[in-house]
Amino acid sequence: xxxxxxxxxxxxxxxxxxxxxxxxxxxxxxxxxxxxxxxxxxxxxxxxxxxxxxxxxxxxxxxxxxxxxxxxxxxxxxxxxxxxxxxxxxxxxxxxxxxxxxxxxxxxxxxxxxxxxxxxxxxxxxxxxxxxxxxxxxxxxxxxxxxxxxxxxxxxxxxxxxxxxxxxxxxxxxxxxxxxxxxxxxxxxxxxxxxxxxxxxxxxxxxxxxxxxxxxxxxxxxxxxxxxxxxxxxxxxxxxxxxxxxxxxxxxxx
Numbered sequence: 001x002x003x004x005x006x007x008x009x010x011x012x013x014x015x016x017x018x019x020x021x022x023x024x025x026x027x028x029x030x031x032x033x034x035x036x037x038x039x040x041x042x043x044x045x046x047x048x049x050x051x052x053x054x055x056x057x058x059x060x061x062x063x064x065x066x067x068x069x070x071x072x073x074x075x076x077x078x079x080x081x082x083x084x085x086x087x088x089x090x091x092x093x094x095x096x097x098x099x100x101x102x103x104x105x106x107x108x109x110x111x112x113x114x115x116x117x118x119x120x121x122x123x124x125x126x127x128x129x130x131x132x133x134x135x136x137x138x139x140x141x142x143x144x145x146x147x148x149x150x151x152x153x154x155x156x157x158x159x160x161x162x163x164x165x166x167x168x169x170x171x172x173x174x175x176x177x178x179x180x181x182x183x184x185x186x187x188x189x190x191x192x193x194x195x196x197x198x199x200x201x202x203x204x205x206x207x208x209x210x211x212x213x214x215x216x217x218x219x220x221x222x223x224x225x226x227x228x229x230x231x232x233x234x235x236x237x238x239x240x241x242x243x244x245x246x247x248x249x250x251x252x253x254x
Contacts, residue, residue: 001041001064001065001066001067001068001245001247001248002038002041002063002068002069002070002223003067003068003069003245004016004017004069004070005017005027005028005030005035005069005070005071005072005075006069006070006071007028007071007072010028011069012027012028014035014038014039017030017035017039018032018035018036018039021035028072029072030072030075030076034075034076034079035075037079037082037083038075038078038079038082041247043247043248043251044064044205045115045205045251046105046112046113046114046115046202046205047112047113047114047115047197047198047201047202047205048114048115048116048117048201049114049115049116049148049149049152049153049156050116050149051064051201052114052148052149052152052194052197052198052201053144053145053146053148053149053152053193053197054145055143055144055145055214056214056222057197057200057201057211057214058210058211058212058213058214058228058232059214059222059223059224059228060201061200061201061204061210061211062210062224062227062228062232062239063223063224064204064245064248065204065208065210065239065243065244065245065248066224066227066239066243066244066245067245067246068223068224068227070223074223077133077135080133081133084131084133084172085101085119085131085133088100088119088120088131098120098121098122098123099118099120099121099123100119100120100121101117101118101119102117102118102121103115103116103117104116104117104118104153104156104157104159104160105156106155106156106159106160108191108194108195108198109191109195110195110199112198112199112202114152114156114194114198115156116149116152116153116156118130118150118153118156118157119131121157121162123162125165125166126162126163126164126165126166127164127165127166127167127168128150128153128154128157128164128166128167128168129168129169129170130146130149130150130153130167130168130169130170131169131170131172132146132169132170132171132172133171133172133173134171134172134173135173135174136173136174136175137171137173137176137178138171141169141171141178141180142169142171142180142182146169147169147182147183148193150167150169150182151167151182151184151185151189151190151193152190152193152194154167154184154185154190155187155190155191155194158187164184165184166181166184167181167182167183167184168180168181168182169182205252206252207238208238208239208241208244208252209236209237209238209239210232210236210237210238210239211236212234212235212236213228213232213233213234213235227243231243
């Protein structure tokens with residue numbers, strides 16, 4: 001869980017940052033409103049599609065299990081994504097009915113529940129749309145983790161009895177947006193991927209079991225890189241409870 005801001009030797013919990021922003025108008029260059037939005041952390045009750053298909057499951061798991069601080073820059077880009085999603089959720093689609101930012105949760109044949117909160121479902125076109133915010137264009141688009149995630153959303157909608165005929169990912173930068181039509185996976189493929197990946201995340205939520213280290217390439221921008229490099233072996237292991245966020249432990253014990 002992200003518990004506050006850090007810059008050099010300056011470290012603020014969310015409450016401290018909010019009080020500083022109230023007094024001075026900002027904290028580490030961030031205004032009160034942005035800090036308030038970033039401080040509202042989500043507690044998961046079942047594996048979510050964004051974590052199930054994360055390019056580095058260890059990063060997704062550790063980022064949730066351990067309390068850590070982020071830089072003002074990282075906080076700003078977290079808010080950029082949140083603000084864009086909130087703005088798009090307010091758009092009035094006059095010509096057709098839509099579902100927006102609605103959490104869906106269904107059980108796999110194995111009995112494990114998985115969830116996701118798709119950005120947009122359009123009844124008229126039976127299209128699922130997912131918005132991704134990023135700084136600049138990237139030749140690696142569409143990313144494999146995003147392709148898996150939107151196919152997971154499609155599966156959740158089919159469990160709701162809704163048809164899915166089109167999948168679209170929009171990458172939004174500061175300067176432009178780029179849409180990608182995504183091939184829809186077969187029922188067999190999506191279930192195979194969910195059955196393989198979801199138990200890894202579920203074990204982390206319930207028993208604090210951390211997935212193996214991923215191949216190099218995902219570490220440069222990782223918010224938990226230092227903790228991972230110092231405290232974690234390469235293979236799968238159980239995280240000592242002393243490292244687990246109190247909020248996560250309380251949820252797991254409940």
